[in-house]
Amino acid sequence: MLNPFKLPDRSRADGRPLCPWETPEHADLYVAVDHSQGEFLKYQNELQVDSDFTKSGKLVLITG
Structure with a gap:
């Protein structure tokens, strides 16, 4: 198709998905869905804060 x-x-x-790390112009083609971008940025910010969680060396995997 x-x-x-x-x-x-x-x-x-070419049916491949967008790939912003190979083609930077693709980064501007994403559409915000259900406030997920804001929640993801908040999550990233919480992980960057010097906390016991980041010091423990645990790995977090998020899928979906």
Whole structure:
């Protein structure tokens, strides 16, 4: 199936997803959904704070 949208660095037949680490122009093509961006930034900020959690060396995996 052809992609109906013209993407930087992609042909219409290229079905790969956006890849902002390879093509920086892709970063501007994402759409905010259900305030998830703000919640993710808040989560990142909480992890960056010098806390017992970050000192413990535990790994957090978030999927979804």
